[in-house]
Structure formats: C-alpha cells, structure tokens
Amino acid sequence: MKIARNVAMMLVCVILGIMLSLQYKSVNYNQSLASFENKRLDELKDDLITLQNQKNSLQERLQELEQENQTYAKVKAGDSEAAQQIQNNLSKARIFAGLETVKGKGIVINLDNNGLVLVKDYDILNLVNELRASGAQAISVNDERIVAMTEIREAGQYIVINGKQMNAPFVIKAIADPDELERSLSLMGGVVEGLQEDMLNVSIKKADEIVISKFIDDGTSIKTDLLTPVE
Amino acid sequence: MKKHGSRYILLIVFLIFGIVLAVQTKSTLNTKKLAAAKTYSADMLKEQMVKKQAETDALKKAIDENVAAKNEIIKEYVLEQNDDQLAKDWEKVMLSAGLVDVKGPGITIKLDDAPARQPDTPLSWLIIHDQDIKVILNDLKKSGAQAIAINGERVVPMSEQVCAGPTILINGNRHAVPYVIEAIGDPDVLYGDISNSSRIAEMTEFNIRVEITKSKELKLSKFSGADKLDKYISGLEVVKK
Numbered sequence: 168m169k170i171a172r173n174v175a176m177m178l179v180c181v182i183l184g185i186m187l188s189l190q191y192k193s194v195n196y197n198q199s200l201a202s203f204e205n206k207r208l209d210e211l212k213d214d215l216i217t218l219q220n221q222k223n224s225l226q227e228r229l230q231e232l233e234q235e236n237q238t239y240a241k242v243k244a245g246d247s248e249a250a251q252q253i254q255n256n257l258s259k260a261r262i263f264a265g266l267e268t269v270k271g272k273g274i275v276i277n278l279d280n281n282g283l284v285l286v287k288d289y290d291i292l293n294l295v296n297e298l299r300a301s302g303a304q305a306i307s308v309n310d311e312r313i314v315a316m317t318e319i320r321e322a323g324q325y326i327v328i329n330g331k332q333m334n335a336p337f338v339i340k341a342i343a344d345p346d347e348l349e350r351s352l353s354l355m356g357g358v359v360e361g362l363q364e365d366m367l368n369v370s371i372k373k374a375d376e377i378v379i380s381k382f383i384d385d386g387t388s389i390k391t392d393l394l395t396p397v398e
Numbered sequence: 399m400k401k402h403g404s405r406y407i408l409l410i411v412f413l414i415f416g417i418v419l420a421v422q423t424k425s426t427l428n429t430k431k432l433a434a435a436k437t438y439s440a441d442m443l444k445e446q447m448v449k450k451q452a453e454t455d456a457l458k459k460a461i462d463e464n465v466a467a468k469n470e471i472i473k474e475y476v477l478e479q480n481d482d483q484l485a486k487d488w489e490k491v492m493l494s495a496g497l498v499d500v501k502g503p504g505i506t507i508k509l510d511d512a513p514a515r516q517p518d519t520p521l522s523w524l525i526i527h528d529q530d531i532k533v534i535l536n537d538l539k540k541s542g543a544q545a546i547a548i549n550g551e552r553v554v555p556m557s558e559q560v561c562a563g564p565t566i567l568i569n570g571n572r573h574a575v576p577y578v579i580e581a582i583g584d585p586d587v588l589y590g591d592i593s594n595s596s597r598i599a600e601m602t603e604f605n606i607r608v609e610i611t612k613s614k615e616l617k618l619s620k621f622s623g624a625d626k627l628d629k630y631i632s633g634l635e636v637v638k639k
Contacts (some may be wrong), residue, residue, distance in 0.1 A: 221454060271633040396492070
C-alpha cells in the first residue's frame with residue numbers, strides 16, 4: 168500500500184517535471200517566433216519606405232524632364248531662351264566628357280621620384296582611381312585631362328598618358344570638395360601612406376581655385392570610329 | 399503526521415500543475431492571435447509593395463520616354479543648325495563620354511573567383527580584387543578600347559573601381575562576381591593583348607576563372623547617370639579663353 172502510494176507520487180512528480188520543461192520550451196519558442204516575425208515585418212516596412220523614396224525621386228525627375236521638354240518644344244517656334252537651354256545641355260555633356268577647361272575648388276598633389284625610387288604607372292593609376300572614388304569631378308596629370316578612355320602606361324623611362332610622354336615630377340590636380348579629398352587620401356593605410364611607404368615624395372595642397380585644362384582632341388589618342396550609336 | 403505531509407505535497411503538485419496549464423493555454427492562444435494579426439499586416443504590406451513597385455516601373459518607363467524625346471529634340475536642334483562641325487562634335491562627345499548606347503566589335507572578359515579553396519594558398523589570392531579590374535581596364539584602354547562596360551556599368555571619365563567588402567563599387571553601384579567586362583575596339587588587338595597580359599596570367603595561375611571571347615557586335619548601355627549630369631559637374635565652372 169505504502170509502496171504503491173510512493174510510486175504514484177513519484178509518477179505524478181515526474182509527469183509534472185516533464186510538463187514544466189515542455190511548457191518552458193513552448194513559451195520560449197513562441198516568443199522567438201514572435202520576435203522573428205516582428206523582424207520580418209520591420210524588414211518589409213523598411214523595404215516599403217525605400218521603395219517609396221525611390222518612387223518620390225523618380226516622380227521629381229519625371230516632372231523636371233517634362234518641364235524641360237515643354238521648354239525645348241518652344242525652340243521650333245523660334246524661342247531663343249529655349250535654344251539657350253539646349254545649348255546649356257550640350258555644354259553640360261561637353262563638361263562631363265572633359266572637353267572644356269574648368270575651374271573649381273580642389274587639391275594639387277605633387278608626386279616625385281626619390282633618388283633611385285621612381286614613380287610607377289600603377290602609382291598614378293591608384294591615385295587617380297582613389298580621386299575618382301572620393302568624388303573628384305575633373306582630374307589632370309601634368310595637364311593631361313583624364314577622360315573615360317585615358318590610359319596610363321609605362322614606356323621605358325616615361326609615363327604615357329593620352330599618348331603623351333611625360334616624366335616626374337607629376338602634378339596631379341583634382342576638382343572636388345578639398346576637405347573630403349584630403350581626408351580620404353590621407354586615410355590610415357590609404358593611397359598616400361602607400362606612396363610614402365614606397366619612399367616616393369608626395370605632398371598634398373588644398374586650393375580654392377584650380378584650373379584643369381580640357382582634353383586636347385587631336386584625333387589620335389581617343390577614337391570613336393568603331394562606335395555606332397544605338398537608337 | 400506522515401499522512402498529512404503527503405497530502406500537502408499533493409496539494410502543491412496539483413497547484414503547480416494548474417498554473418502550468420493556465421500559462422500554457424494563455425501563451426498558445428496569444429501566439430495564435432498575434433500570428434493572425436501579423437499575417438494580416440504582412441499581407442497588406444506585401445500588397446502595398448506590389449502596388450508601389452508597379453507605380454515605380456511605370457514612372458521609370460515614362461522617364462525613359464521623356465529622355466528619348468529630349469534627345470530627339472536636341473538631335474533635331476543640332477541638325478537644324480546646319481553646322482556639320484557641331485553635329486560631328488556632338489556625336490563624338492556623346493560617344494566618348496558614354497552618354498549614349500553604342501554597339502561595335504570587341505571582346506568580352508568573364509571573371510569569376512577560383513572554384514574552391516586550395517590548401518597552402520591564401521584565400522585572398524583566389525578572389526578577384528578591385529586592383530585586378532582596375533589593371534585590366536587600363537590594359538584595355540592601352541590597347542585602344544573605345545568603350546567599356548563592367549556588369550553593364552559604362553566606364554565614364556570619373557568611373558571608380560574600389561573595393562567594398564565582397565563587392566566592388568563602380569559608378570557608385572555595388573557589383574559582385576562574376577564580373578563581365580565588355581570592351582569595344584579592334585577584337586584581334588584587344589584579344590591578343592589581354593590574353594597575354596601579365597595580370598591575366600597571374601589570375602589564371604591561382605585558378606581564377608577567366609574567359610575571353612571575341613565578338614562581332616557588342617551592345618553597351620549608356621552611363622546610368624547620363625540624364626542627370628548636373629550631379630557630376632556641380633563643382634566645375636567653365637573657363638573660356
């Protein structure tokens with residue numbers, strides 16, 4: 168009798184223990200499920216906001232374009248102001264292409280050989296790429312404007328850019344926010360530090376007005392004869 | 399005494415049992431209710447997303463049409479000026495700066511990371527870096543490429559190629575492997591120079607997958623920012639001489 172009672176008690180306690188642990192697990196699981204779903208919902212909301220922003224900027228862009236086109240349509244009626252706007256548009260493309268001499272705020276980098284350590288083509292290539300990544304809008308190396316298809320090559324003692332031979336010292340000019348440019352160039356482990364580690368002479372100078380001359384198109388260095396525009 | 403003791407134990411056991419039952423029921427019911435509410439709002443959000451996406455697509459289409467119309471007007475204007483020099487000049491500007499879609503003969507270079515880790519080789523030698531892309535682009539330009547695109551991103555005067563974690567930033571947009579570099583130029587010259595370039599040799603040495611093919615006609619899209627150039631020239635002022 169006593170043994171049977173004790174066994175029953177034990178059974179009840181064991182069942183209770185199992186239930187407790189199951190319960191604990193279940194509640195925990197439910198909570199993690201809830202937080203996971205919350206996260207998914209948040210993500211969805213974020214996506215929606217991003218899409219909304221994208222939509223808004225597209226809307227703005229469309230309005231601008233429609234207005235522009237309305238103005239342009241007046242050209243046919245002989246509106247000189249509209250013609251002027253088209254001219255502006257043409258000149259924007261020329262500026263972007265590097266076919267206009269431009270001025271603006273920026274920095275001037277001097278890069279020179281140090282005794283037997285010579286400036287290599289990849290030193291200039293890296294520097295130019297870093298300038299582009301830091302938001303430079305116009306770059307020149309020894310007054311040779313960097314355009315889309317500008318090559319930087321080493322040929323014997325020379326560096327050749329846009330098909331023109333040049334030698335150290337190199338003066339690299341870039342128009343962009345001078346502070347931002349300086350910050351990203353002098354970053355720890357950045358390009359300038361790399362050049363200094365290579366024992367080259369580098370100096371950076373900020374300037375309020377830098378003039379960068381246009382790409383001189385003599386028809387030999389940048390060709391477009393193989394390109395056909397696609398309508 | 400002994401009898402009373404076990405009765406108390408039973409009481410406590412059943413008390414806990416009861417509480418457990420109540421908490422469990424509550425938790426389960428609560429989850430079900432919450433889940434229903436969340437599914438509902440998730441569905442609503444998804445529906446809104448689909449709607450917004452459709453509106454965005456429509457806007458993009460309208461913008462494309464307007465850009466086309468704008469280019470048409472500008473082209474007409476240029477032609478009407480009856481100035482051959484202007485017309486030629488204009489075409490050259492648009493072509494060389496990557497502001498129009500172009501086609502022409504050239505080569506395609508496909509690059510992908512090495513297929514698997516190799517013992518004794520550092521991982522960083524098996525993957526493609528911004529440096530590789532930069533050097534290959536410069537090699538293409540040396541060999542007379544006239545237009546280049548990387549994963550559809552047209553190379554323009556200020557195109558950068560910088561590392562951003564496992565991806566590479568080009569024209570401010572992220573791109574991941576595989577990289578497809580298309581270049582218009584003389585296919586034989588480009589093919590010869592690139593397949594013999596030291597950078598490509600280095601890459602294939604470590605099993606980075608490189609595939610170069612010549613092609614009679616490649617089509618490259620214009621620069622993604624071609625119709626909003628203001629952003630790219632905002633700090634420039636023209637100097638007239």
